[in-house]
Amino acid sequence: MLSVEERKSIIALIKDQVVPAIGCTEPIAVALCVAKARELLGVVPESIDIQLSANILKNAMGVGIPGTGMIGLPIAVALGALIGRPELELEVLHDCNKAAVERGKQYIDEGRIHISLKEDAPDKLYIRVVCKADGHEAEAVISTHHTNFVYLRKDDDVLEQHEVSSSCENDDEHGVQLTLRKVYDFATTTDIEDLQFILEAKRMNEAAAADGLRENFGHELGKTMCSPLGKGIMGDSIFSKILSVTSCACDARMAGAMVPVMSNSGSGNQGICTTMPVVVFAEENHNTEEETARALIISNLTAIYIKQHLGALSALCGCVVASTGSSCGITYLMGGSYEQISFAVKNMIANLTGMICDGAKPSCALKLTTGVGTAVMSAMLAIQNRHVTSVEGIIDDDVDQSIRNLTEIGRRGMDETDRYVLDIMTHKTTKAQ
Numbered sequence: 001m002l003s004v005e006e007r008k009s010i011i012a013l014i015k016d017q018v019v020p021a022i023g024c025t026e027p028i029a030v031a032l033c034v035a036k037a038r039e040l041l042g043v044v045p046e047s048i049d050i051q052l053s054a055n056i057l058k059n060a061m062g063v064g065i066p067g068t069g070m071i072g073l074p075i076a077v078a079l080g081a082l083i084g085r086p087e088l089e090l091e092v093l094h095d096c097n098k099a100a101v102e103r104g105k106q107y108i109d110e111g112r113i114h115i116s117l118k119e120d121a122p123d124k125l126y127i128r129v130v131c132k133a134d135g136h137e138a139e140a141v142i143s144t145h146h147t148n149f150v151y152l153r154k155d156d157d158v159l160e161q162h163e164v165s166s167s168c169e170n171d172d173e174h175g176v177q178l179t180l181r182k183v184y185d186f187a188t189t190t191d192i193e194d195l196q197f198i199l200e201a202k203r204m205n206e207a208a209a210a211d212g213l214r215e216n217f218g219h220e221l222g223k224t225m226c227s228p229l230g231k232g233i234m235g236d237s238i239f240s241k242i243l244s245v246t247s248c249a250c251d252a253r254m255a256g257a258m259v260p261v262m263s264n265s266g267s268g269n270q271g272i273c274t275t276m277p278v279v280v281f282a283e284e285n286h287n288t289e290e291e292t293a294r295a296l297i298i299s300n301l302t303a304i305y306i307k308q309h310l311g312a313l314s315a316l317c318g319c320v321v322a323s324t325g326s327s328c329g330i331t332y333l334m335g336g337s338y339e340q341i342s343f344a345v346k347n348m349i350a351n352l353t354g355m356i357c358d359g360a361k362p363s364c365a366l367k368l369t370t371g372v373g374t375a376v377m378s379a380m381l382a383i384q385n386r387h388v389t390s391v392e393g394i395i396d397d398d399v400d401q402s403i404r405n406l407t408e409i410g411r412r413g414m415d416e417t418d419r420y421v422l423d424i425m426t427h428k429t430t431k432a433q
Contacts, residue, residue: 002185009176010186010301011194017304018201018271021090021263023066023256024360026059026313027076029146029266030127032092034077035084037131040138040154045081045131049114052128053121054422055313055357061425062361064218064256067096068104071256077113078104081131089147091260122164124313125266145312146266178305180345180399183328184338187297198296199289201262205249205275208261212248217255218362221369222248238284239376246276246372250365264300264322265307269364273322274299277372278329287333298341299329309407315418316410317355319364323371324348330379342399343387347378349406350388350395356414358421 002010021028030050038045050073052060060073068075076093083100084092107113118126127142141151143164152160176182187195212222224230225244234240249272253261263271278299282292303325310321327344336344351374355367381387390397394405 002182002189006176007186007190007194010178010182011190013176013304014297014301015197017265017307018198018300019090019263020204020260021268021271022093022258022260023076023268024059024063024254025090025146025263025266025268026056026360027063027065027073028090028092029125029142030056030060030073030129031076031080031084032086032089032147033127033129033140033142033149034080034131035092036086036149036152037129037138037140038081038084039086040140040152040159041131041133041136043133045112046133047112047114047131048077048081049116049130049132050077050128051116051118051121051126053118053124053126053313054418055124056127057115057117058358058418058422058425059313059360062359063254064362066093066256067258068101068256070101073115074108074113075101075104077115078107082107090263096258124311126164178301178308180302180305180342180403181338183298183301183305184341187294187301187332190297192290192293195293195297198293198300201271201275201296201300202279202292204260204262205272206279208252208257208259208272209245209249209276211257211259212250212252215252215257217251217257218365220251221365222246222251238281239373241284242277242280242376243369243372245280246272247365247369249276250368251362254360254362254364264303264325265318266312267318267322269360269368270303270307270318270322271300273319273368273371274303274325274329277323277326277375278333281330281376282333285333291333295329295332298332299325301325302328302345306403306407309404310410313357314410315357315414315421316353316406317357317367317371319367319371320348320352320355320406320410323352323368323375326372327375327378327382330375331382334379334383336379336383340382340385343382343385344375344378345399346387346389346395346402347381348374349402350393351378353394353406353409354414356417356421359425 139153150162261268331344
C-alpha cells in the first residue's frame with residue numbers, strides 16, 4: 001500500500017514531467033538556454049557560441065520552429081536571444097510574431113550564431129551557450145533535463161553550478177522508485193480529486209489534434225487517414241480514429257504550429273502519444289471521466305517510469321516508450337487487471353524494441369502511428385490474456401526486468417547506432433524543397 005508521502009511524491013513527479021511545451025523540445029531547450037544567457041548578459045548578444053550533444057543536434061536539425069515557417073536551430077537561437085522569456089521554460093518563444101521572425105532572419109544573416117557538436121558531452125542531453133557583448137559574456141548550461149540549468153555565469157561570477165549526472169540515473173527522482181505495480185496501484189487507488197489535473201493534457205492535446213486537422217501540416221498523415229481515401233482503406237473504426245487523431249496532433253507540432261501540447265518526459269510527441277490514443281478510446285468506449293483520468297495517469301506514469309531508466313534522449317524512438325504507456329492505459333479502459341497491463345507491456349517490448357530515433361521531423365507522425373497501432377493490438381491481446389513469453393526474445397517473466405532489458409538496449413546497446421545515424425544525417429546530400 002502506498003503511503004501518503006509516496007503518493008505526494010508521485011504526483012510531484014508527474015507534474016514535473018507532464019508540462020506544456022510549444023514546439024519540439026530540443027530546439028526549444030536550446031532557445032531557452034540562449035534566452036537565459038541573454039538575460040544574464042543584460043543586452044542582445046553580439047555573438048552566440050553554442051555547443052550541443054549529438055542527440056540534441058540530431059533532434060533539432062529537421063523540425064519546424066513554431067510561428068516562423070522555418071526549420072532548424074538558427075532561427076530558434078535568434079529568437080531565444082531576441083524575444084525569449086526564460087521564465088516560461090518550454091514556452092520560451094511564446095511571444096514570437098512576424099516582426100520577431102524578420103529580426104531573427106537578419107540576426108542570422110549577420111553571422112552572429114556559431115553552433116558546434118560537443119564530442120565529449122557529459123550527457124546525451126547537453127546544451128552550452130556563451131553570449132558576448134560590449135566586452136562582457138554570460139554562459140548557461142542545460143543538462144540531463146530540457147529545463148535543468150546546471151551552470152550559470154556572468155563574466156567571472158559563477159551564479160549557479162551543479163554536478164552533471166547522466167539522465168538515466170533518475171530512478172529515485174522526487175524520492176520514489178517506480179515499478180509497474182506501483183504505477184498501477186497509484187493510478188487505481190489514489191483519490192480521483194488528486195488526479196484531475198491530468199485532464200488538462202486531454203484538453204490541450206485534443207486542441208493540437210484539431211489544429212492538425214484544420215490545416216495542412218507536414219505530411220498530412222492525420223488528414224489523409226480522415227479522408228475518403230483513408231476511410232475507404234482503413235474504415236471508420238475506433239482503431240483508425242486513434243491513429244488519425246494522434247497523427248494530426250503530431251503533424252501540427254512537427255511542422256511548427258504555434259500551438260502548445262502537453263509533453264511527457266521532455267517530449268511533446270511522447271505527450272501526444274501517451275494522451276490521444278487513451279482519450280479517443282475512452283470516448284469511443286464510453287468510459288467515465290474518472291476512468292479516463294486514471295487511464296491517462298497509467299499511460300503517462302508508465303512512460304515516465306521507462307524514461308527514468310532510458311534517459312531523456314537516446315537512440316530509441318520515444319514512441320516506443322510513449323505508446324507502451326498508452327497500451328497500458330487502453331488495456332485499463334478495456335477493464336484490464338494489473339496482470340493484463342503487464343501483458344500489454346511485454347507485447348509492446350517484443351514488437352517495437354529497436355525502432356531508431358533519427359531526429360525530430362514531420363515524419364515522426366509515421367512513427368507515432370506505428371507505435372500507437374501496436375499499442376492497440378497489444379492491448380487487444382493482453383485483455384484476452386495473450387502475451388509474449390520469457391522463452392521469446394528479450395522478454396522476461398518479470399515485467400520490470402523486461403522494461404530494463406528494453407532500456408539497456410536503447411541506452412547502451414544502440415550507442416553505435418546513434419553515432420551512425422548522426423553521421424548519416426550530417427553528411428547526406430539533400431535537394432532543396
